[in-house]
Amino acid sequence: MTTTTAAGYRLLELTADRVEEFRAVDAMAFAEPARDAALDADVPFAVPLDRAVAVETDAGDGPGEIVAVHGSYAFTLPTPGGEVPCAGLTWVGVRPDHRRRGLLHRMIRAHLDRSLGRGEPVSALFAAEPGIYGRFGYGSAADHVRMTLPRGAALRDVPGSADLTVRFATLDPAAHEGLVDDVYSAAGEGRPGWIRRGSDALRRIAVADPPAWRNGGEPARIVTVRDAGGDARAFAIVRRTQTWADGGAEYPVQVRLAAAADAAAAHRLWSVLLDLDLTSTVTTGMLPVDDPLLALLVDTRRPVPKLTDNLWVRLLDVPAALAGRRYAAPLDVVLGVRDALLPGNDGAWRLVTGEAGADGTYGARVEPAAGAEPDLALDVRELGAAYLGGRSLAALAAVGQVTAARPDALHRAATAFGWPVAPVCPWVF
Ligand SMILES: CC(=O)SCCNC(=O)CCNC(=O)[C@H](O)C(C)(C)COP(=O)(O)OP(=O)(O)OC[C@H]1O[C@@H](n2cnc3c(N)ncnc32)[C@H](O)[C@@H]1OP(=O)(O)O
Secondary structure, eight states, X not given: OOSOOOSSEEXXXXXXXXXXXXXXXXXXXXXXXXXXXXXXXXXXXXXXXXXXXXEEEOOTTSOOOEEEEEEEEEEEEEETTEEEEEEEEEEEEEOGGGTTSSHHHHHHHHHHHHHHHTTOOEEEXXXXXXXXXXXXXXXXXXXXXXXXXXXXXOBOOOTTGGGSEEEEEEOOHHHHHHHHHHHHHHHTTTOTXXXXXXXXXXXXXXXXXXXXXXXXXXXOEEEEEXXXXXXXXXXXXXXXXXXXXXXXXXXXXXXXXXXXXSXXXXXXXXXXXXXXXXXXXXXXXXXXXXXXXHHHBSOSSTTOOEEEEOOEEEESSHHHHHHTXXXXXXXXXXXXXXXXXXTTTOEEEEEEXXXXXXXXXXXXXXXXXXXXXXXXXXXXXXXXXXXXXXXXXXXXXXXXXXXXXSHHHHHHHXXXXXXXXXXXXXXXX
């Protein structure tokens, strides 16, 4: 780290009496609109107090002024074929008049140490700006796709779609929270990165719709798709905005979150969303790059899919993290890992897969390999990038971010670290 920590500040764990101060700092850092009672009632403060940390000016014995904040959620991160405890870094903010004095450096140092101390082998985040977190060993580990589709965009058929029933209703947190959580979980089965909300407050926010979020649109609606037995198989939370032009109605439909447990349900859901009266376009939420919609659309060119970085992953405990996922092919490799911040990771690690499981994937044991010549040398940032199976080690090697002693070692490792299901988290935390 090149920035030295500024003197005159100290870290403190948040207490209930200072939550408002904490929130005010983040609001200033993110230029948030003023809160009102409706917003506060619908959108609770979701960071657990014992995971929220502030930086205050050092005022001797008395309390100082809070000028920087961060927190984390206790998530379970789905990995390729497994899952690991994960500190979801969030609410990072420094007051504009205290920025670039090393406060983020100081907070990340505390975050890494505290997360490791809690036994979380991995941390993940959404980056407000992509230039910030690589220096701390976070690697960009997934992308998502967004598209704006014309009304009536054609879909290829899926058997069974027409048998499913659809309901269009106003989003009601009390009525829909459980449905959204259940279908979301079923839809993400086997998908790396598909983080569940994991707390009442975050589940509540998933179905919140305070007026401040509406931007002149209607109250959020929910489209649900059910099978013959009445079980929910898909949902989409959407908002239309009245728009009248010379040629008539041109309402845009904005999908906040959509999830479908199978292809028939996905087909039924998007068929409805693409054929709503008065509308002209449908903008998707954050989709995995292999979302069923991309395979169902007859024309994927006209919507001009836009690719954006999604989860960033930081391995805090390299052997535990690497043993916490499965591998797509057998592998015996020595990884030379560089980690400037967490010396426990820095060095050579041998990763050896075992027998293939029933699904054809492989578990692995990971042990120190001090003195062994690495087959691949890489920074912990690149290991984080490859961790969820969404970035190829070979592609990273092609741009010099991974160094391979031999081409066959690179090929084998890139194949084993890859995964047939693309990682994504479809909501921002
Ligand atoms: C997971 C999340 O919550 S993401 C949210 C991040 N927060 C925001 O974007 C809100 C607005 N911005 C801020 O609050 C602050 O400017 C922060 C948090 C981004 C940075 O905090 P600071 O205390 O200024 O960072 P600090 O002084 O420790 O510098 C950290 C390093 O990151 C760099 N850096 C900071 N912000 C940025 C940025 N937006 N883009 C690129 N580099 C950045 C600094 O130049 C410095 O580089 P160095 O390691 O070469 O010295």
